[in-house]
Amino acid sequence: MWINTEGNIIRNYDFSNDLSFWDLDNCGGLVSKNPDYYSGIKPISRKNYCVVLNRNSYWQGLRQDITARVSPGATYTVSTYVRVWGPVRGLSSVQAQLTIWVTGGRKFVLIRRVNASKDKWEILEGTFSLQTIPGRIYIDFEGPPPGVDLLISPVVVYSTDLDEHESGDKINLPISVGDNIILNHDFMGGLQFWNLYACNGFVVTEANYFEGVQPYSGKNYCVTLDRTHDWQGLEQEITNRVSPGFIYDFSAFVRVWGPVQEAAKVQATVRLEYPDLETKYIIIESVIATKENWEKLEGTFSFMTMPKLATIYFEGPDPGIILLIDSVVVTCVSHEQENENVINLPISIGGSSIENHDFSDGLHYWELDNCGGYVPKSPDYYKGVQPIAGKNYCVVLNRNSYWQGLRRDITESVSAGTTYTVSTNVRVWGPVRGLSSVQAQLTIWAPEGRKFVLIRRVNASMDEWEKLEGTFLLESIPGRVYIDFEGPPPGVNLLISPVMVYSSGLNEQEKKIRNRIDSPISSGGNIILNHDFHEGLSFWNLHACNGFVATESNYYEGVQPYSGKNYCVTLDRTEDWQGLEQDITDSVSPRSTYIISAFLRVWGADQESCQINAALRLEYPNFETAKKIIGRVTVKADSWVMLDGTFLLETMPRQVIFYFDGPAPGVVLLIDSVVIEEHKDSVEVGSSMDKIHEDNVGNEAYTNHISHH
Structure with a gap:
């Protein structure tokens, strides 16, 4: 089959020079050539195609840097053919997208998503246009679930001229009130007009x-x-088929199957993608679905600004759970009046504690977030663990992801502008070697999507209760506010003692810290506390993983420290951003340059080497979180490697967290001798070093696709 290659900006587009100019994103791959075609699959065009192998996550695939070959304002067409191979039942999701490394972080622009099969090549074709070129731009091909191989034929990306009608601002007229805007709503046409998003699927018939x-x-x-x-x-x-200012009714029937304890949450969401690379989410509604019966999922949605792309999708059940969907209907109801755009909910000031704070009434008022749990009573305490306060505590079980835990809606109990203290004690149980991460955070369901505010993170153990206490302050209440307790890796049970949330006043010193523009620490002083781990993990926190400090009596796998007698081991990591962190808010100042160094090593990596970042997480009062990469190095298992870098903050965030991330899930990260010192011969603001390493990811990996949690 012929593909137009005129004006193609892709280098080595047909893989005639193997994988030159292409990058495999944390996976393996090869170029399949005649006569030894992969699994006997013939190419659809040219003589070669790429096979992406050993994929452990949906986002792993093939990419190419196209920064120098695209121009702002131009429209480009992307065209290729794709196919999948491996454990696929039905069809599998494949997508082309842009990843843009802007100063504000990574942004993602979906070009096209298709359903690919093992039986034939599927055309993947779409367009993109960028108003500006804010940073490095990569084109990525990814999408099938882990374990599924992705086959990609020659790739063509060329500039295209849109006609006057296409290039104008898109204005959609509403369809008739009552008409269903969902195409192939009953799946009589198979998956026509539908796309699978990073999973497999099929339509069943009689x-x-x-x-x-x-x-x-x-x-x-x-x-x-x-x-x-x-x-x-x-x-x-x-x-x-939608327009701003109109109200739409949504309904569908859903059911779940697979490893479901009793029930699972299913949610309908609208994703709105705008030309400025911003993506917003409208949560329509959620329902608790079961294996026994079909449940009706229904709600309404509306938006006021026309996006570049609007997509409605289903999400929510835990990984591994199978989701069944039938009879999807979206109808236009009426036009939304201008004065109904904003709904202000009344706020009542909370008392000294929240209702049923001590679990004396079981889990009444509390919610288990996609997991199991109960309140053990005397004398049958869980694993014989005695409560630290009162008579009860909650045990959170059957956790398949770090974010699953216990939550509570506190919207009606908090007020804007008031500082609240959260206080409880936590403990863990299960496959924990050393300590495990536990955190309290707020989840705020704002109109544009979920926002997260970290209250406090601690290292919890199986041996004793650990106090978890912190404060929060909301400048506004944009939507429902939940307090969440979560954090340990999958399989680890979380124990939570009575929870207190009460209004508290900040003293003058705390107010000064919150608005800190102080003189920097003296030159030459290491701002990292317990930098050599001689005090265990004091001053350090594990983020959604387990870990411990290796000493002379128990060096990990016999690995000797780089210096001194101790080093930290972080393990049971299920996402690449999980690792070790320290809050350095009180030790840094804006407009000062800091130098960082640390010695790193990995263990258990299947690949020969891993890329590791040192980064800052910058949390601002407006719920925005930025990631700033301040150092990067490639690390191997056979030796310690030094990571170094510099950073400078132009403004002072509410909180500054220093952390390490980067190795693939399952890789064990070893850390020794961490130093951050102020550099008196300051690099001026916006220096080349700072620009290279500033990689704010918007809501970064663990809040990418805001509805991930």
């Missing part, structure tokens, strides 16, 4: 109902499976 489950209505329904994240599922683009 001849092959899934596990004997009958449809809610009609003869067909969709099955989405091999989901490795809660936000993965089924979606449909509705851009051309």
Whole structure:
């Protein structure tokens, strides 16, 4: 099959020079050539195609840097053919997207997503246009679930001229009130007009109902499976069939199957992507679904600014749970009046504690977030663990991800502008070697999506209760406010003692710290506390993983420290951003330059080397979180490697967290001798070093796709 290659900006587009100019993103790959084609699959065009192998996550795939070959304001067409191979039942999600490394962090622009099969090549074609070129730009091909191989034929990206109608501002006229805007709503056309998002799926018919489950209505329904994240599922683009200012009713029937204890949450969401690279999410509604019955999921949505792309999708159940979807309907109801855009909820000031704070009434008022749990009573305490306060505590069980835990809606109990103290004690139980991360945070359901405010993170153990205490202050209340207790790796149980949330006043010193523009620390002083781990993990926190300090009596796998007698081991990491961190807010000042150094090593890596970052997480009062990479190095298992770098803050955030990230999930990271010192011969603001390492990721990896959690 012929593909137009005229004006192609992709270098080595047909893989004739193997993988030159291409990068494999944390996975393996090869170029399949005649006569030894991969699994006997013939190319659809030219003589070669790329095979992406050993994928452990949906985002791993093939990429190329195209920064120097695209221009702002121009429209480009991307065209290729894709195919999948491996454990696929039905179809599998494949997408082309741009990853843009802006000063504000990574931004993602979806070009096109298609459903690919093992049986034939599928065309993947779409367009993109950038108003500006804010940083490095990569084109990525990714999407199938872990373990599925991705085949990519020659890739063409060329500039295209849109006609006057296409290039104008898009204005959509609403369809008739009551008409269903969802195409192929009953799946009579298979998955036509639908896309699988980072998972596999198929449509069942009378001849092959899934596990004997009958449809809610009609003869067909969709099955989405091999989901490795809660936000993965089924979606449909509705851009051309919706308009700003109109109210839409949504309904669908959903059901779950697989490793479900009793029930699982299923959610419908609208994703709005704008030309300025911003993405917003509208949560329509969620419902608790079961294996026994179809449940109706229904709600309404509306938006006031027309996006470049509008997509409605299903998400929510835990990884591994199969989601069944039937009869999806979205109808235009009416036009939203201008004065109804903002709904202000009344706020009542909370008392000295929240209701049922001590679990005396079981889990009344509390919610288990996609996991199990209960309140043990005397004398049958969980594993014989005695409470530290009162008579009760909560045990959170069956956790499959770090963010699953206990939560509580406190919207009606907090007020804007007031400082609150949160105080409890926590403990962990299960496969923990050393200590495990536990945190309290706020989740705020704002109109544009979820926002997260960290209250406090601590290292918890199996041996004793650990106090978890911190404060928070909200300048506004933009939506529902939940307090969450979460953090340990999957499989680790979380124990939570009575929880107190009460209004507290800040003293003058605390107010000064909160608005800190102080003189920097004296030159030559290491601002990292317990930099050599001689006090264990004092002053350090584990973020969503386990860890311990190795000493002379128990060096990890016989590895000797780089210097001194101790080093830190972080393990049981399920995401690349999980690792070790320290709060340095009170030790840094704006407009001062700091030098960092540390010695690092990895263990258990299948690949020969791993890239590790030293980074800052900058948290601001407006709920925004920025990531600033301040050092990067490639590390191996056979020796310690020095990481160094510099950073400078132009303004002072509410909180500055220093941390390490980068190795693939499952890789053990070893850390020794961490130093951050002020550099008196300060690099001027905006120096080349600072620009190279400033990689604010918007809401970065662990808040990417805001609805990830």
